[in-house]
Amino acid sequence: MLKFLGIGLLLSGTAGIGFGKARELDQRVEELRMLRQLIMLLEGEIRCTHRPLPELLISLGERSRPPFQSFLLETGKELEAHKSLTVQEVWKEQLTLGRKKFHLNRQEYEELLEFGGMLGYLDIQMQTELCLWYEERLKISVQTAMAEAGEKRRLYRCLGILSGVVLAVFII
Template sequence: MLKLFGAALILLAGTLFGWYQALQLSRRPTHIAELIRGLQRLETEIVYGFTPLSEALRSIGERSPGPVGAVFAQAGKELSEPAGRSARDIWQHVITQQWRNTSMKPSEREIVSQLGATLGLTDRDDQVKHLRLAILQLQGENETAREEQAKYERMWKSLGVLLGALIVIIMY
């Protein structure tokens, strides 16, 4: 009886692992799209609103859902604190802290980190150019993420069950 219970737990763990990986694949395009929308809002705030960077980031964070909104909100909050740190340092710190809460990969992180190096340093037109470049690169990553989701989501679900079953078979 105990062996059967252990086998069921192993099978359940394998299945849950596969479903978790599939969930990560399905969240990635959503998080990238939220990031793109946030950067587009930031562009609008910079061009038309003449809003200070800290207020713009905080406002975007409040309007954006989930972990992507938390990135913007925390960056805006830390920028408004009089700590004497540059926008680049704050952006890198926030990305380092908050990125693990998203389902995005290192390629998206690199794009966002490169963008952070130019935030607050140059004039409005140059920042808009960098924002548009980052948005364009993220749109390419979003297409790749959708392709990977279509290709691998079902595979991970099946692989989790099969992996659990393989471990049970090997153990007995």
């Protein structure tokens, strides 16, 4: 009786791991889409309002959702509080602190870091061009992530279930 209960728990645990890994793929796609929308909003705000970058980041943070909400709010607040620090320094610091919240891969993380490093010291036209460039990069990243998720989602789920079945056979 306990053996069957253990096998049931084992199967549900390994299946849960597989389904969890599949969910992470979907979260990455969602975060990339959200980031692309935020960059479009930032580009429009820079072009139209001409407000200082800290105000723009706080405003974007208030309108966004996690995980970017806290990142944008904290970055904007740090820039307002420490005027001696550059945008690049604060962006890198806040991105490093929030790294575990994001489901971005290494390349996407590096591109976000690079984007923040160039933001803030260029004139308005160059900043809008930078936003448009990064938005295009994100469009490609979303397409790539969707293709990868489509390929791997079913694989992760099946591997989770299959590994539980194989372990259950060894137990029996």
